[in-house]
Amino acid sequence: MGKKVVSILTTSHFDAEGKRCVYGGAERYGIELTKMFLESGWEVNWWQAGLGWSKQLLPGVTIQGIPVKDSFAQTCSSLNQAFYEQADRVDLAIYFVTFLCYPLTLPKSIAISHGIFWDYPSWESRIGGHLQGDEWYHRMEKALSSPGKVVSVDTATINWATWHWPAMLPRFEYIPNFVDTSYFHPLPENKKDDKIRIVFPRRLTTVRGIGEAMEAAKIITEKYTGVEFHFVGRGHDYQHERQMMRWAAQSNNFFYYWRSPMGMKEIYQHMDICLIPSKSTEGTSLSCLEAMACGLPVIAGNIGGLPDLIIHNHNGLLIKPSAENLVESIKQLIENKEERQQLGEHARNTALMFDISIWKERWKSVIQSVIGEEV
Amino acid sequence: MSLYAMMPVYNEADRYLKHVLNHLSDFVNRIVILDDGSTDRTPKLCRSYDKVIYYRNEHRTFERNEPALRRQLWEHTVELKPDWILAIDADEVFEERAKVEFATLLDETEYSVVDFRLFDFWKSNKYRIDCGWNPWVKNHRMLVKYDPSITSTWSERLLHGGRFPQQYYDIPYAFQSDLRVKHFGWMDIHDRQRKYDFYIERLPDNKHTQSIIDPDEKVQLEEWIPCKTLQFLSK
Amino acid sequence: MQQKIVCLTRHLLDRRGTQIQDSIFLSWLEMFMRILEEFDLELEVWQEGNGWTKDLPGMFKIHSVPDPSRDLTLPNVNQAMWEHSSEAVFAIYADPLLVYPQSVPVSIALGHYIPSLDLINNEFVEHQRKSWLAKLRQGLSTVDYVIVNHTPYIQWALASFPGVYHKIIHIPDCLHPLSTSDSQIEKQSGENEVRLIFACPALPQFGVSETIRAVDSLIDRFDYLKFYFHGAIPKPLEKQMAGWFDKRPRCFLKTDQPRFQFGDVVVFPVKRGPVPVFLVQQAMACGSAVVGSMWGPLVDLIIHQYNGFFIKPLDEEIYASAARLVRDIELRERICNHALETSKTLKHETWKKRWRTLIFELVGRRSIHI
Numbered sequence: 001m002g003k004k005v006v007s008i009l010t011t012s013h014f015d016a017e018g019k020r021c022v023y024g025g026a027e028r029y030g031i032e033l034t035k036m037f038l039e040s041g042w043e044v045n046w047w048q049a050g051l052g053w054s055k056q057l058l059p060g061v062t063i064q065g066i067p068v069k070d071s072f073a074q075t076c077s078s079l080n081q082a083f084y085e086q087a088d089r090v091d092l093a094i095y096f097v098t099f100l101c102y103p104l105t106l107p108k109s110i111a112i113s114h115g116i117f118w119d120y121p122s123w124e125s126r127i128g129g130h131l132q133g134d135e136w137y138h139r140m141e142k143a144l145s146s147p148g149k150v151v152s153v154d155t156a157t158i159n160w161a162t163w164h165w166p167a168m169l170p171r172f173e174y175i176p177n178f179v180d181t182s183y184f185h186p187l188p189e190n191k192k193d194d195k196i197r198i199v200f201p202r203r204l205t206t207v208r209g210i211g212e213a214m215e216a217a218k219i220i221t222e223k224y225t226g227v228e229f230h231f232v233g234r235g236h237d238y239q240h241e242r243q244m245m246r247w248a249a250q251s252n253n254f255f256y257y258w259r260s261p262m263g264m265k266e267i268y269q270h271m272d273i274c275l276i277p278s279k280s281t282e283g284t285s286l287s288c289l290e291a292m293a294c295g296l297p298v299i300a301g302n303i304g305g306l307p308d309l310i311i312h313n314h315n316g317l318l319i320k321p322s323a324e325n326l327v328e329s330i331k332q333l334i335e336n337k338e339e340r341q342q343l344g345e346h347a348r349n350t351a352l353m354f355d356i357s358i359w360k361e362r363w364k365s366v367i368q369s370v371i372g373e374e375v
Numbered sequence: 376m377s378l379y380a381m382m383p384v385y386n387e388a389d390r391y392l393k394h395v396l397n398h399l400s401d402f403v404n405r406i407v408i409l410d411d412g413s414t415d416r417t418p419k420l421c422r423s424y425d426k427v428i429y430y431r432n433e434h435r436t437f438e439r440n441e442p443a444l445r446r447q448l449w450e451h452t453v454e455l456k457p458d459w460i461l462a463i464d465a466d467e468v469f470e471e472r473a474k475v476e477f478a479t480l481l482d483e484t485e486y487s488v489v490d491f492r493l494f495d496f497w498k499s500n501k502y503r504i505d506c507g508w509n510p511w512v513k514n515h516r517m518l519v520k521y522d523p524s525i526t527s528t529w530s531e532r533l534l535h536g537g538r539f540p541q542q543y544y545d546i547p548y549a550f551q552s553d554l555r556v557k558h559f560g561w562m563d564i565h566d567r568q569r570k571y572d573f574y575i576e577r578l579p580d581n582k583h584t585q586s587i588i589d590p591d592e593k594v595q596l597e598e599w600i601p602c603k604t605l606q607f608l609s610k
Numbered sequence: 611m612q613q614k615i616v617c618l619t620r621h622l623l624d625r626r627g628t629q630i631q632d633s634i635f636l637s638w639l640e641m642f643m644r645i646l647e648e649f650d651l652e653l654e655v656w657q658e659g660n661g662w663t664k665d666l667p668g669m670f671k672i673h674s675v676p677d678p679s680r681d682l683t684l685p686n687v688n689q690a691m692w693e694h695s696s697e698a699v700f701a702i703y704a705d706p707l708l709v710y711p712q713s714v715p716v717s718i719a720l721g722h723y724i725p726s727l728d729l730i731n732n733e734f735v736e737h738q739r740k741s742w743l744a745k746l747r748q749g750l751s752t753v754d755y756v757i758v759n760h761t762p763y764i765q766w767a768l769a770s771f772p773g774v775y776h777k778i779i780h781i782p783d784c785l786h787p788l789s790t791s792d793s794q795i796e797k798q799s800g801e802n803e804v805r806l807i808f809a810c811p812a813l814p815q816f817g818v819s820e821t822i823r824a825v826d827s828l829i830d831r832f833d834y835l836k837f838y839f840h841g842a843i844p845k846p847l848e849k850q851m852a853g854w855f856d857k858r859p860r861c862f863l864k865t866d867q868p869r870f871q872f873g874d875v876v877v878f879p880v881k882r883g884p885v886p887v888f889l890v891q892q893a894m895a896c897g898s899a900v901v902g903s904m905w906g907p908l909v910d911l912i913i914h915q916y917n918g919f920f921i922k923p924l925d926e927e928i929y930a931s932a933a934r935l936v937r938d939i940e941l942r943e944r945i946c947n948h949a950l951e952t953s954k955t956l957k958h959e960t961w962k963k964r965w966r967t968l969i970f971e972l973v974g975r976r977s978i979h980i
Contacts, residue, residue: 014547021547023485055547119768121775155904155920156765162905163726163766166882169922174904176914192607238511245600255603257553260486263479270607279775280768302780303768307761307910311917312782313955318761318910320780346951353916 115283154305
């Protein structure tokens with residue numbers, strides 16, 4: 001018997017020319033998913049929109065760039081149809097983003113929702129106004145109703161979708177994101193000084209609460225001179241990065257730099273508090289999980305998948321991410337070392353429940369329910 | 376993880392070489408140098424550093440065939456089987472914090488190539504940002520994890536063919552490091568004129584070449600933004 | 611003279627005013643009244659009903675007004691309350707739909723659950739759904755604040771009606787002060803048995819049928835499992851339920867309050883509807899492993915497989931999660947310990963402090979309108 005084959009359709013793992021990969025959370029998810037299939041003896045191939053190239057995603061895994069270009073109503077229906085025509089005879093199809101299931105879906109299929117991304121005020125204008133918004137809903141409904149299962153990284157998406165379309169509930173499977181807890185772990189007490197270091201480990205974007213975090217940093221460091229703020233993440237463009245670099249240069253307490261995903265470990269290990277003050281577009285954030293796995297108490301926004309990871313005052317703080325609330329919460333943790341450490345300990349314990357091994361098992365059982373045999 | 380720097384040199388003794396070698400000695404294991412026929416004190420200076428492994432061509436190759444020179448340097452370097460290779464020139468240094476933070480890049484398991492932003496200094500604390508000089512938008516591949524299984528081929532372009540074999544440019548997962556590189560090669564007005572003369576002969580219609588000798592009012596400069604070192608990482 | 615606060619709700623008592631219909635909201639009001647007393651404020655409740663007025667001794671007066679509306683708004687009751695609220699300090703609308711058609715000058719709406727628009731009326735058509743959504747949006751944006759007791763509500767509002775974020779205040783519920791004494795009693799597990807509890811009324815919205823079917827298979831499989839049913843049972847179901855329990859010697863039909871410290875696993879397979887948040891909290895505070903739906907306040911209380919289990923309210927999911935917890939003592943103990951630990955965060959003092967701050971502000975706002 002030959003190997004089982006899975007085809008995964010995504011929008012853009014690589015850029016259209018296939019030259020570069022901006023390696024963010026979704027790309028990491030894709031790589032881990034691919035590795036899981038390879039470990040289980042499957043053959044994996046990927047498809048995306050691209051200028052007609054074919055290349056290696058991982059050893060033995062090809063990715064094809066299908067030369068289509070359209071994103072009407074924030075969906076990609078010609079990409080979907082090209083995939084439907086070309087990716088025949090697979091044992092399983094995975095639609096890496098839910099809207100890629102529109103309009104056609106292969107018989108045995110799973111779609112993935114990485115979290116709600118239509119929850120910021122300018123979404124409607126971004127999508128092209130009210131009418132395209134209605135069209136997007138229509139397509140979203142079709143897309144969510146057609147695959148065998150929809151894997152959601154958080155409960156928020158399931159809540160939202162089943163509020164709109166109650167009958168979809170059985171189709172959803174909640175598989176929160178993962179963290180490798182043997183790689184991301186706390187260091188035994190390693191402090192060389194008595195500074196308190198606070199990390200903002202995200203992209204410098206408004207939805208991640210960068211403005212509020214910077215404002216809080218200013219207020220806190222005026223009062224607590226031994227506190228450092230580390231902004232660790234890239235901007236969407238170089239102007240943001242340059243601006244941030246200048247901003248950080250003003251004060252001895254502010255730092256700006258970035259690391260690769262795996263390189264974040266040693267940063268977390270030297271920090272005391274982590275800020276994930278997202279305002280929208282958030283799932284079960286990998287950064288949040290990694291910080292928790294390294295034993296950091298996280299001060300998180302009360303939206304998206306973050307409530308799936310954090311219980312207020314138990315393993316972190318869950319707040320409406322205004323600058324004032326951030327200041328209050330940071331103060332609380334600066335002044336109560338014991339509480340800070342206790343939250344961090346609970347954070348580590350919580351992260352163990354999101355270990356990548358558990359994530360793989362959950363995925364295997366969903367695949368099994370779709371293809372009808374053991375993975 | 377071992378890190379070897381590789382560097383071509385030519386009559387660098389009175390330029391930045393000493394500074395560069397002092398700098399590299401702080402965080403690389405070895406510095407493989409290919410001297411392209413220097414006629415000044417360069418050989419002596421190179422040999423005075425413990426970490427330097429020195430090779431020499433008697434006749435200058437760069438002006439005729441840069442890729443051949445780069446290739447020769449690469450082959451000398453990979454003979455030593457390093458884990459990582461840093462391709463750097465004798466007028467380039469990383470910002471100060473690299474001394475402490477460079478090691479982090481070498482622990483990387485997900486990336487095998489690293490790109491950097493390179494800032495062309497025009498004055499002692501200012502770099503050029505207009506048009507093709509904008510350092511923020513370009514990535515320079517300077518660090519690769521050596522993979523003996525790759526069969527190397529080199530670009531045939533005689534100029535700017537790249538510091539590594541072509542295959543290392545085809546790797547799509549590149550990490551763009553936040554460590555900035557200071558490039559001093561344009562800072563001295565005589566260097567600028569010399570390079571201009573060299574390039575105008577080979578690329579006469581190239582706008583970028585012409586912009587080398589732009590009058591001051593056309594040149595946009597930006598002040599270097601200092602970045603603090605993460606002291607907690609110092610071993 | 612005591613100043614008053616008015617509260618508009620749907621059916622705290624039933625239409626005829628003879629029995630309690632919304633026990634979840636009633637326990638919330640019970641707790642809330644204690645804070646109003648600190649401000650010397652009196653509560654008056656308005657609801658749908660056939661025109662009676664009742665005094666709940668020691669609590670508040672309830673007025674009822676008939677309202678045939680079938681889209682979960684109550685324009686008649688809303689209007690009647692408005693007419694009688696000229697001297698009210700502020701109004702509380704039990705959900706944003708009740709703000710339609712108009713709100714008193716200073717007002718808040720509560721966000722305790724989100725009705726799904728396909729489930730509220732069997733005869734709804736598209737334009738009615740649209741108009742209903744408009745009323746909902748109006749409600750969210752008209753009041754001064756929407757006070758939500760769970761974060762999924764915030765996310766729902768953000769994703770459905772962008773631009774209302776500034777209106778939303780999150781005040782999670784605390785462990786009900788009247789139930790805490792109960793949870794002080796130490797956990798008492800059976801020697802050689804595992805006890806499964808269902809503590810909600812026997813109504814479809816609480817997943818009673820799914821639970822009964824799952825329990826049927828569970829007791830077949832585990833001969834050391836006992837099942838305790840503690841919820842209220844509607845009259846028409848009494849006989850049928852009693853018959854079911856009679857045939858199953860390890861299943862017990864109880865009429866008293868649930869004793870969570872005698873339970874190991876407690877199931878809350880709540881469908882779209884209010885979550886009995888105090889019961890869930892109490893179960894966790896007594897160190898039970900909660901198996902609950904992944905919405906409403908449960909999302910903020912439970913981290914999947916850390917201190918409880920998230921399920922969809924379906925037979926097979928109740929069965930699978932309960933079976934895992936029954937079988938795996940180590941897992942159950944870990945989850946119970948974490949549940950106990952996390953329930954300590956639900957402090958009554960914190961809840962009171964947040965409400966006090968808010969009420970103080972609302973009282974101040976009222977003075978602007980005078």
